[in-house]
Amino acid sequence: MEFFxxxxxxxxxxxxxxxxxxxxxxxxxxxxxxVATKAAIxxxxxxxxxxxxxxxxxxxxxxxxLQPGSKIIKxxxxxHKFMNWPGPIITDSGGFQVFSLGFGLKDKVGKxxxxxxxxxxxxxxxxxxxxxxxxxxxxxxxxGSHHRxxxxxxxxxxxxLGADIIFVFDxxxxxxxxxxxTQKSMERTHxxxxxxxxxxxxxxxxxxxxxxxxxxxxxxxxxxxxxxDLPFDGFGIGGSFGKGEMKKALDWVIPYLPSxxxxxxxxxxxxxxxxxxxxxxxxxxxxxxxxRLARHGTFLTAQGKFSILKSVYQTDKKPISKNCxxxxxQNFNRAYLHHLFKTKEILGARLATxxxxxxxxxxxxxxxxxxxxxxxxx
RNA sequence: GGGCGGUUCGCAUAGCGGCAAUUGCAUCAGACUGUAAAUCUGACGUCUUCGGACUACGGGGGUUCGAGUCCCUCACCGCCCA
Numbered sequence: 001m002e003f004f005x006x007x008x009x010x011x012x013x014x015x016x017x018x019x020x021x022x023x024x025x026x027x028x029x030x031x032x033x034x035v036a037t038k039a040a041i042x043x044x045x046x047x048x049x050x051x052x053x054x055x056x057x058x059x060x061x062x063x064x065x066l067q068p069g070s071k072i073i074k075x076x077x078x079x080h081k082f083m084n085w086p087g088p089i090i091t092d093s094g095g096f097q098v099f100s101l102g103f104g105l106k107d108k109v110g111k112x113x114x115x116x117x118x119x120x121x122x123x124x125x126x127x128x129x130x131x132x133x134x135x136x137x138x139x140x141x142x143x144g145s146h147h148r149x150x151x152x153x154x155x156x157x158x159x160x161l162g163a164d165i166i167f168v169f170d171x172x173x174x175x176x177x178x179x180x181x182t183q184k185s186m187e188r189t190h191x192x193x194x195x196x197x198x199x200x201x202x203x204x205x206x207x208x209x210x211x212x213x214x215x216x217x218x219x220x221x222x223x224x225x226x227x228x229d230l231p232f233d234g235f236g237i238g239g240s241f242g243k244g245e246m247k248k249a250l251d252w253v254i255p256y257l258p259s260x261x262x263x264x265x266x267x268x269x270x271x272x273x274x275x276x277x278x279x280x281x282x283x284x285x286x287x288x289x290x291x292r293l294a295r296h297g298t299f300l301t302a303q304g305k306f307s308i309l310k311s312v313y314q315t316d317k318k319p320i321s322k323n324c325x326x327x328x329x330q331n332f333n334r335a336y337l338h339h340l341f342k343t344k345e346i347l348g349a350r351l352a353t354x355x356x357x358x359x360x361x362x363x364x365x366x367x368x369x370x371x372x373x374x375x376x377x378x
Numbered sequence: 379g380g381g382c383g384g385u386u387c388g389c390a391u392a393g394c395g396g397c398a399a400u401u402g403c404a405u406c407a408g409a410c411u412g413u414a415a416a417u418c419u420g421a422c423g424u425c426u427u428c429g430g431a432c433u434a435c436g437g438g439g440g441u442u443c444g445a446g447u448c449c450c451u452c453a454c455c456g457c458c459c460a
Binding site for chain 2: 063096100111167238295341
């Protein structure tokens, strides 16, 4: 069984229509995976996720290792059985937490540098992730206990969880990192990638390597070449790209990645970014954005995003989007959704999450159709 | 009629001689990209050349260098006793 197949190449860009085959089902690419960090797409059931049109989801090694524990999930079968999601699952390795609980927390930055935040990097809080050559020591955000992650242990946990696609343990490099640190971090991630390949025992799972290299062209290219030459089943592109510089980074990296293997742009998210990435040959995406925005009262629409919390919607009888066929837009108006968010009723978060995921699912569908029909993407 | 208690920036609260004055809610604005996020940040008397200026804790009067804070008095609102 061939793991990945390019079904069609787009005439006007490097986009491709693909098919990933896993033991738990197929993924038609380009695809967006909603994020179920702790074995749940926040507020929605697996049935609803399926109904929205998603074939696969992404879950997280670090969080599940801490709670309930990967051993417990293994004892209960695997992650699919545990959360009753029968379709394909990808697990992230904990590599993002190396950043988000480390430099990200200390410097109060996300993986994409917000231009407003650069000046105020004071960060009084203690780091919850300490990196050394051999691995990372985490301080649990839940109870302060210490936990050691290594490439080998991350792979072992991911094997216990039993996802269809797993990632190498890497360091998601901070956007504030300078050249020297980014290079050091990248080289360490490369060593870890080789250790992950060695550590992997199960054959049923596909293992993806991760390209780093930050905002630096030569590093990005070196990383893509190094990781691209290793016998991975697919590739993640991780780390920071800088605001508005993602396209450049993809242009540097993708020529070095084997075209017969899938490429996952880790943690990206925004609609424009997705379009541009697809055009450059990205097959897989995952992002918290649609679900998090939803919980914060922000709805995605073809006309842009807006917050339902604003008082102008208090008596607005229109649906979120008149062109949207999702259950939320078919059954509820803005006034009611405004009320649900004002009163903090959890139904609001549910309905918003359903809508935002529906929206992005239709968005990906359209992209696949555009590739198929050789229309311009976006 | 008598005895207490209260009246603070939309609402609710703190404040017991140095105060443009606490906290919560509400309001407004912003953020969110491999989820420490149903979260977080900021504004919230008026004006400002951003140094400050002015007006403010029910009304009036007083004590004091200085009063939301102490005293007197009036008004209104509670509770209790007749």
